[in-house]
Each structure stands twice: as C-alpha cells, then as structure tokens.
Amino acid sequence: MKIADGCGNNCSYCTIPMIRGPFRPTDSREVEKSVDHVVRQGAREIGLVAQDSGAHPDLTGMLDRVILAHPEVWFRLYYLHPAHFPKGLLKLLETRPHLAPYVPLPIQHASGRVLEGTARRYGPARITRIMEDLEGLSREVAVRFTVITGYPGETTGDFAALESFLGRWRSLRHIAAFPWWPEEGTREYLRAAAEGDAVAG
Numbered sequence: 001m002k003i004a005d006g007c008g009n010n011c012s013y014c015t016i017p018m019i020r021g022p023f024r025p026t027d028s029r030e031v032e033k034s035v036d037h038v039v040r041q042g043a044r045e046i047g048l049v050a051q052d053s054g055a056h057p058d059l060t061g062m063l064d065r066v067i068l069a070h071p072e073v074w075f076r077l078y079y080l081h082p083a084h085f086p087k088g089l090l091k092l093l094e095t096r097p098h099l100a101p102y103v104p105l106p107i108q109h110a111s112g113r114v115l116e117g118t119a120r121r122y123g124p125a126r127i128t129r130i131m132e133d134l135e136g137l138s139r140e141v142a143v144r145f146t147v148i149t150g151y152p153g154e155t156t157g158d159f160a161a162l163e164s165f166l167g168r169w170r171s172l173r174h175i176a177a178f179p180w181w182p183e184e185g186t187r188e189y190l191r192a193a194a195e196g197d198a199v200a201g
Contacts, residue, residue, distance in 0.1 A: 004050035054084035106146040110165035111158035
C-alpha cells in the first residue's frame, strides 16, 4: 500500500524525481482508511511502501495506529532512506510484534567519497549509528541493504571499505547489489558527458 509518491532526495544518479515528481506523502487518515478497507476484504499482511518512507511526516504515529487497530494483521515497511530513518521506528520494532522485524535500507555505499558523489546527504557514520541501534534492540531484526558498485570515481579502497562494512553486521540478511548505470538526464550522466568519461550510448 503506497503511503507517498515521488522523491525529494535528488541523488546524482537517479531519475525517480524526474519521473515521479517531488515527494508527496499521502494523508495519514487516508492511509488508515485504506488499511481498514483491505482488512475488511480479508488482508492479513500489508506492506506500506514509498520511495522514502521515513520522510512521511507521520510515519511512526500512523504505523502505530494501524498496528493497534488491527492486531491480527502483519505489517511490513519498505524503503527507509538512511537520511530520514525515524528514531521512533526503533521503539515500534521492539514493542509491536505484528510489525515485521525487517528493515530495507538503500545505503548505496559505505565510502564517504562515493556517498558524497551520489549526493545521498549522509556518510558512513549515519549508517553505522542506524545499524548499531537496530542491533541493540532486544528483538532480532533482518536488514536488507541496496548498494551500487562501479560508481564513477570509486577506487579499490572505496570498494574495500564497502566490503568491510557489509561484513560487520549480524542482522544483515540480504544484499541487493547493482552496477552503476548512466541514467540519461541525471547530474552524474551530465557530469560524465561533460568531462569525457565513458557514457553508454
């Protein structure tokens, strides 16, 4: 179930803001009405999804209300941009057994240099704090990372830093790794074209 559309992060490599427009959260009351409706239709597991769920201004309050209203339903949250990871989610993960202990984090990289190039607006320290908080919970969680490899300017040292970071966490259960691709119209595509870097035709 969509809780927002669009994205306002404007990462250097991504076309989503151009395709879907700026971030637009769905009103919490509308989400709660939609949850009520699908539960009456028989839903017993509901995924709440957005490109950047943590940017929803009422994410944790809305999530807590639907969980308490429907204790028979299993809720799962999708796509938590590390820059907007809500601290209140930690308490919900620990105290609400029908919130799936699953945290999808599109970290993209663990090298500060690469993250700066992607314009993700956080560094390795931010991801580290999130992971330490998650692994400090009394409830075991499963984390999924999304990462990009081969980003322009990535060195062997940057890649080694990513490998090392991925090996640190007992809660990391799944890694989705993608090679960088020059998406036409993005800032990284335009930079690469202007500077004569290889750009796929």
